[in-house]
Amino acid sequence: MQDAVTAIAIADAAPAGRGAERWRLAARNIFPFAVVGTIWEIVAWAGVFPHRLFPPLEEVALSFVNLTISGVLPHHTIETVLRLLGGFALAAVFGTAIGVMMGRSRRAEDILLPLVSIGAPIPGLAYAPLFLLWFGLGNFSSVLLVGFVAAFPVIFNSWTGVKAVKEIWVRSALSMGADDKRLFRYVILPGALPYILTGLRLGLAQAWRILVAVEMLAAVPWGLGWLIFGARKFLNTDAMMAGIAVIAIIGLLLEKYVFQKIENYTVVRWGMVAK
Amino acid sequence: MQPIAIRDVSLNYDTPGGKVQGVTNVSIDIDASEFVCIVGPSGCGKSTLLNIIAGFLAPATGQISIGGKPVTGHGMDRGVVFQDFAQLFPWRTALGNVSFGLEMKGVANPERDRIAREQLRLVKLEKFTDSFPHHLSGGMQQRVAIARALAYNPSVLLMDEPFAALDAMTRDDMQRLLADVWKETRKTVIYVTHNVAEAVYLADRVVVMSAHPGTVKTVMKIDLPRPRDPLSVEFLDCQKELMGHLGHNTNGAAH
Numbered sequence A: 001m002q003d004a005v006t007a008i009a010i011a012d013a014a015p016a017g018r019g020a021e022r023w024r025l026a027a028r029n030i031f032p033f034a035v036v037g038t039i040w041e042i043v044a045w046a047g048v049f050p051h052r053l054f055p056p057l058e059e060v061a062l063s064f065v066n067l068t069i070s071g072v073l074p075h076h077t078i079e080t081v082l083r084l085l086g087g088f089a090l091a092a093v094f095g096t097a098i099g100v101m102m103g104r105s106r107r108a109e110d111i112l113l114p115l116v117s118i119g120a121p122i123p124g125l126a127y128a129p130l131f132l133l134w135f136g137l138g139n140f141s142s143v144l145l146v147g148f149v150a151a152f153p154v155i156f157n158s159w160t161g162v163k164a165v166k167e168i169w170v171r172s173a174l175s176m177g178a179d180d181k182r183l184f185r186y187v188i189l190p191g192a193l194p195y196i197l198t199g200l201r202l203g204l205a206q207a208w209r210i211l212v213a214v215e216m217l218a219a220v221p222w223g224l225g226w227l228i229f230g231a232r233k234f235l236n237t238d239a240m241m242a243g244i245a246v247i248a249i250i251g252l253l254l255e256k257y258v259f260q261k262i263e264n265y266t267v268v269r270w271g272m273v274a275k
Numbered sequence B: 001m002q003p004i005a006i007r008d009v010s011l012n013y014d015t016p017g018g019k020v021q022g023v024t025n026v027s028i029d030i031d032a033s034e035f036v037c038i039v040g041p042s043g044c045g046k047s048t049l050l051n052i053i054a055g056f057l058a059p060a061t062g063q064i065s066i067g068g069k070p071v072t073g074h075g076m077d078r079g080v081v082f083q084d085f086a087q088l089f090p091w092r093t094a095l096g097n098v099s100f101g102l103e104m105k106g107v108a109n110p111e112r113d114r115i116a117r118e119q120l121r122l123v124k125l126e127k128f129t130d131s132f133p134h135h136l137s138g139g140m141q142q143r144v145a146i147a148r149a150l151a152y153n154p155s156v157l158l159m160d161e162p163f164a165a166l167d168a169m170t171r172d173d174m175q176r177l178l179a180d181v182w183k184e185t186r187k188t189v190i191y192v193t194h195n196v197a198e199a200v201y202l203a204d205r206v207v208v209m210s211a212h213p214g215t216v217k218t219v220m221k222i223d224l225p226r227p228r229d230p231l232s233v234e235f236l237d238c239q240k241e242l243m244g245h246l247g248h249n250t251n252g253a254a255h
Ligand SMILES: Nc1ncnc2c1ncn2[C@@H]1O[C@H](COP(=O)(O)OP(=O)(O)OP(=O)(O)O)[C@@H](O)[C@H]1O
Pocket: B013, B014, B015, B020, B021, B022, B023, B040, B041, B042, B043, B044, B045, B046, B047, B048, B049, B194
């Protein structure tokens, strides 16, 4: 409601210019999708590939709607999102804690950095069989694996961020009487925040990648990864596409309504990161 | 406020290329409420000395005491203003920055806010209390830094070329402001500068350091009445004398 009122007020104030500007922006964002969509339609209708394997977009949309109304797609989505958030929360909490500890303490850095450096470049999926053997099939091991794999970028970036906190901030704070605890809370954490946020973003992307694959391996009954891989068996390309679309939409929503909001409220507002 | 005694202070830096002399055998006695400027060629150890006094570096030999107490580390009896604009916390507003020392001291809020606002008024930034540092000009940021160093009321103020990066006109304003603040608060001030006119304008005494080894060459007393007029004959004479100590050609133009 509030938004509508503001929008009207703005439209009243600047009737032509502002509105046209907005349309142009929207058109520019939509344009690449329109091009790809058109090409897709042409290929689909030309019959280059069998119809079942390459359905036109309206069939994908129809199947998206049907799956949504029947409740199948929402069920898959909710299960996946819960696993994603669970794993990501683990990565965010432990990853940040470990990274910050490495940045703050020489001893922690000496012990942990070699381990993290060796563990990070290994593809997340390579850990999957190990986790499934140790923790069994199902939710527990998939969430744990997602958390483990997503933690690496979080660790690296918070470690770098703490190291990059300007010495002059630390000295200023010390000369004003900050003790270790308050130095950490009021200077090190906000000073490292641009890096920590970057780490969380990369961690979330990592979490998506591994989760979609592991949902298949962990034999969980619901989940977008399961939907996508399972649809392959029955040549349900339209369902597959619907699952992929949901992942894209959730990713976009998280980026726009979580990360960008947090950034705008913190590091952008503080001028530490350009908008 | 607090007198400062600096006795035979030396410090060398260990670098991959070998030992680099920071400062060598520096001794200065500073009275309570005195304004002392330190001048000297680049690399002679002015910042090093200031960091030792601030407690960020421990001297290899010698000792510093403030108000009779030996300095062993950083402490709230000393406020520090660095040369770098980036010293303010970007995540705090001007008011938040100035409040920091009071917060650490445990001053509760209505009082804390009042003091911080008062300090910002003193540096003529009362209109910018809620601005974040990146929305302030360099000169305004340095003024916030000064207000921040004054707010928790340290008895000693240490300043390392705080106005060096400002344009000449802003710098003149800031110098006048600093002279006023000092007159009002009577803190003991140690002020590092490259600028001869600035030293003559501000200081009770100017410590001239020499390069290699970085040590005290002479100390010059400035007896001009305050407020000082930078265009008066006496002022220019003082400036000439100081440049002589620094080894400039006194017949040439200023700067
Ligand atoms: N962190 C450091 N590590 C190694 N050597 C240093 C360090 N800081 C300063 N030095 C050396 O110590 C000497 C004194 O440096 P200092 O920064 O105190 O000079 P300064 O008088 O403040 O110079 P300027 O006027 O250019 O700021 C210089 O020769 C410099 O090379």
